[in-house]
Amino acid sequence: MMETLLSGVEQLFTLGTMVSMLLGVIAGVIAAAIPGFTITMAIVLTLPLTFTMAPLQGVATMLAVYVGGYSGGLISAALLGIPGTPSAVATTFDAFPMARSGQPGRALALGIWSSFFGALVSAVILIIAAPPLAMVAVKLGAWEYFSLIIFAMTVVASLVGKSMLKGLMTGLLGLFIATVGADPMMGVARFTFGSDLLADGFPFLVVLIGMFAVSQLLQEVEDAEQIKQGKRLINADVSFNPLTAMRETLAYPVNLLRSSLVGVFIGAVPGAGGSIANLLAYDQARRASPTPERFGTGTPEGVIASESGNSATSGGGLIPMIALGIPGSAVDAVLMASLMVHGIGVGPRLILDHGDLVYGMFTAMLVAAAMVLVVCLFSMRFFLRVTDIPRSIIVPVVLVCCVIGAFALNNRVTDIYLLLGVGVIGYVLSKLEYPLAPLVLGVILGPIAETNLRRALMTDEDWTLFFTRPISLILLVLAVVSVALAIRHRLRQRHAPAT
């Protein structure tokens, strides 16, 4: 094993690979920082460039884009309150209030260090536990998937804000929005009213950009006086100290480790991903915190949980791919394609036949995480300059980027109209103080929940299997406990001022 590992490391540490990885990291960070551009899009654009490279160099470059992308989403989440990628939704909850309260540098530095440690933990777990973890992940059948989604849905209890009813309403609205378009099992058109606009449903990314970006940007231009005075987004000193941020991140070791483990596990489950891990890690951190009421106001715990959670999925996603040849996400599928282009079959024999390549990929994960840290810390001052730009400039520019992001997703003009419609709905809902995060969660989880519920009942009509299959039962019990704890917490909060 040691010989194979050293061979992989030796192949990785060449000048050409290091340069292409560095460029990949920069490209990933920038792409993910632009609202509407996903890591998948960045990886797909990188794929043709790797055709002429050696297999390890090509896959290492794509891994660099992948790891860089998970950190890049943090930038617009913290500075603009707009998640750069779907995996940065929970990052907006605390990083944005922290930046708005005059500490944008602290918010970014905490997020960058958390991303680094999350990626580090996931790479270490990948090296040690890829085969056994993959075996657990693939044992999940439709019953376990559905129960996992039910458990993930309980996150809504933490995102509802002041009113449980309003939070539930937007969460269910998200589930409903996900049902518009072709039915996932039979392909029957649902709620399209014969319109081309709705024929393909609401793409998740369009809902995300519309809900968060358009409504947030409209709120930025509400105050005519501030606009007239050319007020910046954040009127504060943007200085920061990277070492202080590192110490602050490491001051929450349990939070950091728990969130990273959540990220690795969710990443290892095919079909889940950073968007779920980010919210689940945040939710778990909030529940475990002695001061949960501080979450959502700019607490470092929230930033650390969400960023380490989403970054850890990068390593987790590679576990089923390397051990079993099953891509955990669209990004992993593109990574698989890049290996197949070079004639390398991905499957259980990959680690036996191309051990040096696999260990080279593991090492590339570690190197990419370190590169992201260095690149982000050095470029942070540049990104923080974004806060110097007057709102009158940044608002229209970001809106144009949102339109490009929505269009480039499927090359469809109708997605731009959907973006406008969703943006208006998001703005109205936010003005009436309906939380938007549960809606986005509903749109993410809805198709997975429906597909697996129907698949499970199609396999066996006996619904008691949800309760008799051990992993499914554990997940459902966890969901019940999670809801009970949330209700107890709300009741305590309600009674606290009276006592």
Added chain:
Amino acid sequence: MSQANTTHSPRPAGREGAGKSDRANARAHIVLNAALAMLFVGLFAQSASLPSSMWEPLGAGSFPRLVLGALIVINLAIIVQEAKRYPRLAAPPRGLVRDWLWRHRLAMGVLALFALFSLAVPMLGFPLSALAFLLLVQILLGARRPRSLIIALVIAGVFSFGLDWLFRDVFVISLPRGPLG
């Protein structure tokens, strides 16, 4: 998540005091949820016509019906909750909607221009419509002096024709071209 905006209006003092009214807020919730409940009832009825499958116990309409049923219950619960609060709340001042619209005039203006931009993209193409949108929004938000107008024009050019070039020639993603195509 988003900061609640405490807005200030340059309008005469009489309008300044017209802040957020709890009763108006409750009314907005009731109207919104009533409208949504009616919409969801209609969609629930429509979902009954979706085909079932001989291969599975749940058809295409089962999951949406489950969600829509729960949504209707939640909408009604919100209406009851707000209706109970309603009589105890203070009456809204006169002209509240007009004042709200005035305070949010810039946001409404940007939204209107964004709507026009979205509709114009397929007709005029991305570069031209983005150029006009970027320029008009910057003017709306305060770029009126010659220097600010020049900056606005440069920014509009870079983020319309510049982005179009970047996507077309570097990323090989062709944005709608319109008459330039």
